[in-house]
Amino acid sequence: MARAADVERPGAEHWVPADADVDALRSAVHDCRGCELWQPATQAVFSDGPSTARLLLVGEQPGDQEDRQGEPFVGPAGRVLDEALEAAGIAHDDVYVTNAVKHFRFEERGKRRLHKKPGAVHVEACRPWLLAELGVVRPRVVVCLGGTAARGVLGHDVKVTEVRGTLLTGDEAGPAADAVVVTTHPSAVLRLRGKDGYREAFDALVADLRTAAAAA
Ligand code: URA
Numbered sequence: 383m384a385r386a387a388d389v390e391r392p393g394a395e396h397w398v399p400a401d402a403d404v405d406a407l408r409s410a411v412h413d414c415r416g417c418e419l420w421q422p423a424t425q426a427v428f429s430d431g432p433s434t435a436r437l438l439l440v441g442e443q444p445g446d447q448e449d450r451q452g453e454p455f456v457g458p459a460g461r462v463l464d465e466a467l468e469a470a471g472i473a474h475d476d477v478y479v480t481n482a483v484k485h486f487r488f489e490e491r492g493k494r495r496l497h498k499k500p501g502a503v504h505v506e507a508c509r510p511w512l513l514a515e516l517g518v519v520r521p522r523v524v525v526c527l528g529g530t531a532a533r534g535v536l537g538h539d540v541k542v543t544e545v546r547g548t549l550l551t552g553d554e555a556g557p558a559a560d561a562v563v564v565t566t567h568p569s570a571v572l573r574l575r576g577k578d579g580y581r582e583a584f585d586a587l588v589a590d591l592r593t594a595a596a597a598a
C-alpha cells in the first residue's frame with residue numbers, strides 16, 4: 383500500500399501490479415488512489431476486448447453510462463464508435479478498447495453529472511495503467527480517439543487536426559507503441575449529429591479506423 387507521501391503526488395504507479403495480465407490489472411484498478419478522481423466516481427472502468435488484439439483503441443475517460451455500468455464505450459459515444467467500426471469493416475470483438483483515464487470526471491448540476499475533461503495531471507497520473515495494458519496486449523496499431531488519448535499514449539500533446547489519419551511510426555509513435563493513428567473522439571462526431579458536417583466527420587473517423595486496421 384502507498385505511504386501518505388505518495389498519495390500527495392498523483393500517480394497510479396503504486397497500484398499497478400508488476401507482470402500482471404489484463405485480468406489482474408482489471409481487478410487491481412479498483413483499488414487505485416492515484417489521483418482524486420476515484421472518490422466521486424461509482425467505479426473504475428477498465429477495458430473490453432481480447433488481450434490478443436492487433437488493434438487497440440484508446441478513448442478519453444468513462445462517461446456517465448460507463449461509470450454506472452463499469453464497461454467502456456457503452457453510452458452514446460460508444461454507439462457512434464460501434465457504427466464507425468462496422469462501417470470500417472472492423473469486428474468489434476477483435477479490438478481491445480480502453481481509456482486514457484479510468485475514472486469518470488464530472489461536475490454535479492442538480493441531479494445531472496456533466497462530463498468534465500480530465501486534466502493533464504489526471505492523464506499523467508493514470509498513464510501507468512495504460513502503459514501496462516499496452517505492454518501486455520502489444521497491439522500492432524494503437525488508435526487514439528481524440529487529444530486526451532493521444533496525450534496518454536504519446537506522453538505529450540499533439541494537434542489532432544494536424545496528425546489525424548496519419549500512421550505514426552518510430553519516434554513519432556512514442557515509446558509505448560510501434561504504430562499509432564490519432565483520430566477524433568466519437569463524442570465530437572456525436573455533437574454534430576443532425577447538423578452540417580456530421581456525415582463528413584463520421585466518414586473521416588471511419589477512414590482513420592480503416593487506415594489503422596490496414597496496418598494492423
Ligand atoms: N468516451 C470515452 O472516451 N470513453 C468511454 O468509455 C466512453 C465515452
Ligand code: SF4
Binds near residue numbers: 415416417420508511
Ligand atoms: Fe487511479 Fe486513474 Fe482512477 Fe486516478 S483516474 S484514481 S490514476 S485509476
